[in-house]
Amino acid sequence: MIAQRNMEVSIGSLSLQNPVMPASGAFGPEMHEALDFNKIGAIIPKSITKHPQPGNDTPRVCETHGGMINSIGIQSKGLDVYLSKIIPEFSAYDVPLISSISAESIDEFCEMSDVLGNHPDIDALELNISCPNLKGDGLAFGMDAEVTRELLTRVRQVTDVPLIAKLTPNVTSIQEIAKAADAGGADALTVANTILAMAIDTETKKPMVGNVMGGLSGPAVKPIMVRMIYQTSQVTDLPIIGCGGIMNGTDAIEMILAGASAVQVGTASFITPTALTDVVQEIRDYMERHDVKNIYDLVGSVEC
Template sequence: MKELDLTVQIGKLKLKNPIMPASGAFGHEMESLFDFNQLGAVVPKSITKYPRGGNATPRVCEVNAGMINSIGIQSKGLPYYLQHTIPAYASYTTPLIASISADSIDEYAEMAEVIGNTEGVSGIELNISCPNLKGDGKAFGMDADISYKLVEKVKGVTDVPVIAKLTPNVTSIQEIARACEDAGADGLNVANTILAMAIDIHTRKPKIGNVLGGISGPAIKPIIVRLIYQVRQVCSIPIIGCGGVMNAEDAIEMILAGATAVQVGTASFINPLAMIEIIDGIKDYMNEYNVNHVTELIGAVDNSSLSAECSI
């Protein structure tokens, strides 16, 4: 069997393969199940500066072809993250991408300066899909100007690659993506969960304590593939596809749409070995179609046969 090259690049960060966990769907306790060195990167749950208790329960409910969650970024705070979480991954060669969430642009920059200059951290993912508490509850990633200012400020305090995690709950994700790229982002995560709601028809109460939550899982994959494709048309920096990847075929579809790497979330709750199986499945695909380097597949969707009437 020929030797395959699965390496991809996000800024100056080189990954041995394009597969990594989605923040919030992965923890160090999974080390007993598989070797983290097999992953392209590890992305622990988003961290906040101060401890947070999270949202009211119930926080998760199952729906057709997916799940809704509203965890509320439960966090033990920055000092714990620095003293315990980062050192826990020190023995692995796989790079750690720290996902951070904050209540203001200045707080994002403050956290990024500390975490981005901490040994053992190879990149920062900005969770700009969380509410901007100084902007009437509007998520940072819903406003192009705010997104630009946030990314620009963070880029000014750290040299590690910075990835902006975009929200799909906007009219034009391309506008936000361009703003982040113009501000110096090294990559874009497309995308966070889609706002959703479920109701128990017997109690007539919402199934989520916070009423609204984010839906993830296979139900949203076609939407995310579309968003990746649209962002790829207007941005040149790497895209990390995130949302609904359950198997290697899903991951390859996102790569063909324009993703450089892919995050896996809900699938790991169903099958903790999903990421490893996806990596193996990508290798099988590359062998079957005589692909030597996975980068040959990035944005390689063939839409030449589509008529003008079908384009959007």
């Protein structure tokens, strides 16, 4: 008789049947042709902005050794289309729907969180604090601990749904930002967004993406993310969602051992459309091989 393997995890008050979800920006409704959305832990559509945005100049993506640089920008059809088209499309599935929000100011984060965080079909919010604070100094919200704390504190006042702060890795100390998000009322942390990077075409002497710089993702960034997950887990008890470079179940397990309760899969889905459900099965296979009955027995169990 095969023993039951409990893969259920909690993100604040939100329960997920397994710890695997897409990274925002690497998931779309057309993927239902390749995988069963009801078999993943949660759905996270691309970050939404209040107003429509065209995104960055082309080219927007280039390959690098062990990864890719993307400079899509927050291309968005705006909040009205999100409410009328995107939410109904994804809420038809039996897994939690998490909205990723990108905004230009704390006030705008609060305004959008008030709308989405009180929508009956939205189960949690992921606050993309890696986007630039255009009402401040232009740096990402998540580069400043005090701004991070204020942003979470104010958003917490307008909604009761779980709040996930998506941290930027482009900081000196991710621990300080994590503690600030915790102090502000975050229920979980995504560690982390893409790493700011640049590539140059040596023949044309021009940057390989139209915006000059972009976000590096893929296998090359995974060791950095594993390190950041471990560091973050040492300073907060909040659930951590590991993100960056997961290509298979072994990569996911590595992040879980470092301290992540859940993981997000991004670049891998561009290569293998079934990557999300593949990772779910590979985590289950690992638990079978090592006779792990509960996923939480693995969380943070690295032996240092």
